[in-house]
Amino acid sequence: MASAAKKPAPQPTKTRKKRSHEPAKAELLDFYRDMLLIRRFEEKAGQLYGMGLIAGFCHLYIGQEAVVVGVQSALDSDDQVITGYRDHGHMLACGMEARGVMAELTGRAAGYSKGKGGSMHMFSREKNFFGGHGIVGAPAPIGAGLAFANRYRGSDAVCVTYFGDGASNQGQVYEAFNMASLWKLPVVFVIENNQYAMGTSVARASAETEFSKRGISFEIPGEQVDGMDVLAVRKAAHKAIERARAGDGPYILEMKTYRYRGHSMSDPAKYRTREEVQDVREHHDPIEMLKKRLLDAGHATEDSLKAIEKEVREVVNDAAEFSQSSPEPEPDELWTDVLVEARRS
Amino acid sequence: MTDILMPALSPTMEEGTLAKWLVKEGDTVKPGDVIAEIETDKATMEVEAVDEGVISKLVVPAGTEGVKINAVIARLDGDDETPSSKPNGGATPEPRAETKDEPAPAQAKATNNGHRLRAPEQAPQDAHEPASLKDPDLPEDTTYTKTHVRDALRDAIAEEMRRDETVFLMGEEVAQYQGAYKVSRGLLEEFGDRRVIDTPITEYGFAGLGVGAAFAGLRPVVEFMTFNFAMQAIDHIINSAAKTLYMSGGQMGCPMVFRGPNGAASRVAAQHSQDYSSWYAHVPGLKVIAPYDAADAKGLLKAAIRDPNPVVFLEHELMYGEQFDVPDIEDFVLPIGKARIRRQGDGVTLVAHSRMVKFALEAAEELAKEGIEAEVIDLRTLRPLDTATVIESVKKTNRIVTCEEGWRTFGVGAEIAAVVTEQAFDYLDAPPLRVTQKDVPLPYAANLEKLSLPHTADIIEAAKKVCYREQA
Ligand SMILES: Cc1ncc(C[n+]2csc(CCOP(=O)(O)OP(=O)(O)O)c2C)c(N)n1
Ligand SMILES: [Mg+2]
Numbered sequence: 033m034a035s036a037a038k039k040p041a042p043q044p045t046k047t048r049k050k051r052s053h054e055p056a057k058a059e060l061l062d063f064y065r066d067m068l069l070i071r072r073f074e075e076k077a078g079q080l081y082g083m084g085l086i087a088g089f090c091h092l093y094i095g096q097e098a099v100v101v102g103v104q105s106a107l108d109s110d111d112q113v114i115t116g117y118r119d120h121g122h123m124l125a126c127g128m129e130a131r132g133v134m135a136e137l138t139g140r141a142a143g144y145s146k147g148k149g150g151s152m153h154m155f156s157r158e159k160n161f162f163g164g165h166g167i168v169g170a171p172a173p174i175g176a177g178l179a180f181a182n183r184y185r186g187s188d189a190v191c192v193t194y195f196g197d198g199a200s201n202q203g204q205v206y207e208a209f210n211m212a213s214l215w216k217l218p219v220v221f222v223i224e225n226n227q228y229a230m231g232t233s234v235a236r237a238s239a240e241t242e243f244s245k246r247g248i249s250f251e252i253p254g255e256q257v258d259g260m261d262v263l264a265v266r267k268a269a270h271k272a273i274e275r276a277r278a279g280d281g282p283y284i285l286e287m288k289t290y291r292y293r294g295h296s297m298s299d300p301a302k303y304r305t306r307e308e309v310q311d312v313r314e315h316h317d318p319i320e321m322l323k324k325r326l327l328d329a330g331h332a333t334e335d336s337l338k339a340i341e342k343e344v345r346e347v348v349n350d351a352a353e354f355s356q357s358s359p360e361p362e363p364d365e366l367w368t369d370v371l372v373e374a375r376r377s
Numbered sequence: 378m379t380d381i382l383m384p385a386l387s388p389t390m391e392e393g394t395l396a397k398w399l400v401k402e403g404d405t406v407k408p409g410d411v412i413a414e415i416e417t418d419k420a421t422m423e424v425e426a427v428d429e430g431v432i433s434k435l436v437v438p439a440g441t442e443g444v445k446i447n448a449v450i451a452r453l454d455g456d457d458e459t460p461s462s463k464p465n466g467g468a469t470p471e472p473r474a475e476t477k478d479e480p481a482p483a484q485a486k487a488t489n490n491g492h493r494l495r496a497p498e499q500a501p502q503d504a505h506e507p508a509s510l511k512d513p514d515l516p517e518d519t520t521y522t523k524t525h526v527r528d529a530l531r532d533a534i535a536e537e538m539r540r541d542e543t544v545f546l547m548g549e550e551v552a553q554y555q556g557a558y559k560v561s562r563g564l565l566e567e568f569g570d571r572r573v574i575d576t577p578i579t580e581y582g583f584a585g586l587g588v589g590a591a592f593a594g595l596r597p598v599v600e601f602m603t604f605n606f607a608m609q610a611i612d613h614i615i616n617s618a619a620k621t622l623y624m625s626g627g628q629m630g631c632p633m634v635f636r637g638p639n640g641a642a643s644r645v646a647a648q649h650s651q652d653y654s655s656w657y658a659h660v661p662g663l664k665v666i667a668p669y670d671a672a673d674a675k676g677l678l679k680a681a682i683r684d685p686n687p688v689v690f691l692e693h694e695l696m697y698g699e700q701f702d703v704p705d706i707e708d709f710v711l712p713i714g715k716a717r718i719r720r721q722g723d724g725v726t727l728v729a730h731s732r733m734v735k736f737a738l739e740a741a742e743e744l745a746k747e748g749i750e751a752e753v754i755d756l757r758t759l760r761p762l763d764t765a766t767v768i769e770s771v772k773k774t775n776r777i778v779t780c781e782e783g784w785r786t787f788g789v790g791a792e793i794a795a796v797v798t799e800q801a802f803d804y805l806d807a808p809p810l811r812v813t814q815k816d817v818p819l820p821y822a823a824n825l826e827k828l829s830l831p832h833t834a835d836i837i838e839a840a841k842k843v844c845y846r847e848q849a
Contacts, residue, residue: 075408079427082384084446088644088821089388139644139822150646150821166648167606168578201577204609229578231554237577292409298387300420303553306411313409360824370817 044188046110048277053267057331059105063262064326065340066104067097067319070121072348073130074293077120077137081297085356086137089166090151093121095292098318099224100125102265103192103285106273110187114162114175115194117152118224118291122194126159130351135358142358146365168229169202171195172221176208179219179282190218190276192269198229200243209250209282216281220272221247223284224259226291231303244286254284260316263325290316379428381412381451383437383444386424388643389698390417394442395450404432406453413439413450418698419559430455521702527560529671529703530636530692533678534561534598536708538568541596544682545572547583548600548637557602558638558697584610584635588617591633591687598682601637604653604691610635611656618687619662634681636690639667640731640782641830643695647818652783654730655792657689658759664713665760667691669734671701673757676711684713693732716763718770722750725840726770728793729780730756733812733831737780740836749844759789764796771797775806776843780836785813807843812836 055063074092081090093100096118104125107113115122123133128144136143136154144154152166162178165171175193182189199205200223212219223243227234234241244254257268265287272283290312294301326332383393394416406412406426413424430453437450444450524532538544545568550557552565552575565573576583580601587597601607607614618631641650657665664686668674674692681688703709719734720741729737734755741751752770756763771777777797779790790811797809815829841847 075427082386082446083382084385087385087388087823088642088646089649136821139824141822145821147822148646148820148825150644153646153648153821166646167609169609198578201579202609203579203581230557231550232575232577236553236575294422297385298390298417298419298422300422361820361822363824363828365822366815366817366820366825366828 046108048108051106051270053270055105055263055266057329060322060326060331061340063101063105063266064319064322064332064337065344066101066125067262067322068341068344069130069347070094070097070101070124071319072344073124073134073351074120076348076352077134078293078297080134080138080352080355086151087139088150089117089296090137091118091296092291092293093118095312095318096224096226096259096287096289097121098262098265098322099222099259099287099289100194102262103220103222103269105266106270107190107192110160110189111273112160112162112175112178112182112189112191113194114171114178114191115164116168116171116196116199117164117166118196119152119154119164123154123156123159123161123164126156126161128154128156128159128161130347131354134351134355138355139360140355140358141361141365142354146369147361148365148369169195169199169204172199172202172205173208173211175221176212176217176219176282179212179217179276180215182218183215188218188277188279190220190273192220192222192273194222194224196229197223197225197227197234197243198232198237200246201237205246206250209247209252212282213247213250213252216279218276218279219282220269220276221252221254221282221284222269223286224289225286226289228291228295228303230295230299231301233303242286244284247282247284252282252284254286256286256288259287259289260312260318260321262318262322378433379430379453379455380449381426381453383446383448383450384415384424385446386415386417386422387419388645389419389695390446392443392445393417395437395439395444396421398435398439400432400435402432402435406430406432426453428453428455515704515706520705522705523700524671524675524703525698525700526671526674526692527558527697528562529675529701530560530678531562531564532703533675533682535564535567537598537679537682538564538572540708541682543594544596544598545574545590546598546600547574547576547587549576549578549602551575551600556600558694560692560697561600580606580609581613584613585617587633587635588613588621588631591618591631592621592629596682597633599633599635601635603642603649603694604637604639605649605651607635607637607653614657614663614687614689615660619660622686623662630685631687632685634678634688634690636678636681637692638694638697639691640693641695641814641819641826644821644823644826646821650819652781652814654691654759654781654783655788657691658762658789658792660760662687663760664688664758665691666713666758667693667731668757669696669729669731669755671699672703672709673711673717673755675703676709677713677757679708679710680713683710688713691731696732711757714758714761714763716766717755717757718752718766719755720751720753722752723773724749724751725776725778725844726752726754726767726774727778727780727836727840728754728756728767728790730759730789731782733780733782736831736833736836739833740840743833743837744840747841747846749840749846751840756789762792762796764800767793767797768801771801772804775804776840777805777809778812778836778839778843779809780812780831782814782831784816785811786816788813807845810839810843812839 178191397414587599794809
């Protein structure tokens, strides 16, 4: 593999959808719907947690919706996605069913991991979503490995690997950067800089606070992106993904974003002021900003957006109901899936 | 009309205090507005409105303690067009298995005297003398203070930091955030940021940095947010901390403590719930401690900090909120390597450590009702293991059940069973039995998690089996 850097660009393994940097009206409305779905889904999850129906750790994505929706819009169905434990939004954006995600949150058999993984550990082979990982930093080398497999097979699929500002200080991230660059792996590292790792602000944990520069000593280029602006995200992601697809190696996208809620459900959030949160909510909310854009451009009316809202609420309420009415896993499930059993023919 | 319910605000919360209302009846609220402050078992939290509407009634007045989760705390007149504003009618919360901050078991009182005071320097090589139930070294007139396990740990660190300038605490969120589980509450204020140090999320790095500081003569206390994350650091714990004294022919000591919660928390699934007792207890060059109650937590952590060796100190998240008596003795230090008999009996020996001691004591009470007097041994230290106390007990009871939260295969119970068969084979009237977690990664679903973890009933069943009693 050491000579991979000199190999010609991989051959397209599937007919790629043509995308422009600037999405058209229909796609903008999709962005709106997708972001709203994540927002409402997460609000509902928070509510169910409050009622004791979801337990353990539950990390909400509220505020960061534009990142995953913008990036996902630049991916094809054979591209892979991997992230950490703040993963509900990523799964919805990958097209995983709200029902199956919510049912996993309530620990039911119909959940994506049969109730055995919970909020932080969900997967979908079908949607090329590789988790859902509870250990900070772990997605970086695993994502590089997914990209390695693409390269190995001669496919031109790309792996998008998400992790946080806090995770960016993990040693394994740099080991992954080095190999990804050395072997020109088709991976895009998306650093979701929401400015805090639990109660620790970026400035208190990071010597270099511009994460887009973290690849410099590995010759991985990067850029900062306004992660609250779904169009800016889409544009940057499109470029980075196409670059990786063409065989030019990894890229770092630092998404400047913000989480509105606590780190998990039990975070008293004393490390920042309410005003700070309120300011982002009022002036930089990704959904409100897109809404204004849609209205100003005449792509939508208050009424047509209300109709989207209604449809989204129905999906979320249906998922919530499903997640409570479906049964818990059968006791026998305790013993399944520990090892792959050799199949008898 | 929508009911606003008392929310669960942490994995271990069952009830809380409604400290303060930030809205009054008649106020209009929208999603995200802070409406109340609630004190949980860990912290004071703000509660945000989920729905839009007008507060029509504050049902629970400010200052009310012990409000159960899901109790109606206020009513909201909302916009009925938004269907999500209805809490899911009739939904009842899952029973939160094993998450309760149960009151200290009745036995706790009776075991206050079980401590042996000894200078830790005279390491307990003389572990042949079995631990006694009554500790002669603890004066009759000793008084006790009810203390949460988390505070006992904090007190131990604080006392050692006052006593020895080379002791410092380092880890994720230990300083400004006051500890992810609030163990280090108040330490930053007392000792400042030179000695109470927030690290980035770099376990491998700061564990190694701690080893370097210890080589240079400091006494680091390295906190892992949980031992699950210490897997990234295990290379330094074993290859750098545990082996260097030996490899340097005795020149390089590594006087430090690696500590944090170990074992299953509540509903956090496989990557966040694992018992590492047997992992570390396997390694020569380490000492490994896993206390059960607050007094042992304090006395043994102080001993660990003073010990000239690397010590792995395994706490338990689900014990942090439990209260026990801690003796009001200045400089209360306990010997490492000494088990403690928590209950005497001659029917069967139950060996446990950490949170499993609680279940063993419960099982013993139940067994007593059926005429089986169990002797409960709390190992407290896993390495060096106090085998003498275990063997002595087995010679009396002729039966043994080991209880641990970890996996069965190659576990603590396997080691004890081996020691007992090697050293007391002729005394055994039944094969040793092991109560353990099921041999699977811990599942998330409430019912499966419960099936997977060992409980009191499993210990009772195993004890009856080694006593050849009919199962009910
Ligand atoms: C190796 C490891 N150490 C510590 C933790 C505990 N932990 C979970 S999330 C987190 C903060 C991560 O922050 P960041 O990477 O910025 O992601 P964000 O939560 O902001 O999305 C920490 C310390 C963990 N899960 N894994
Ligand atoms: Mg962050």
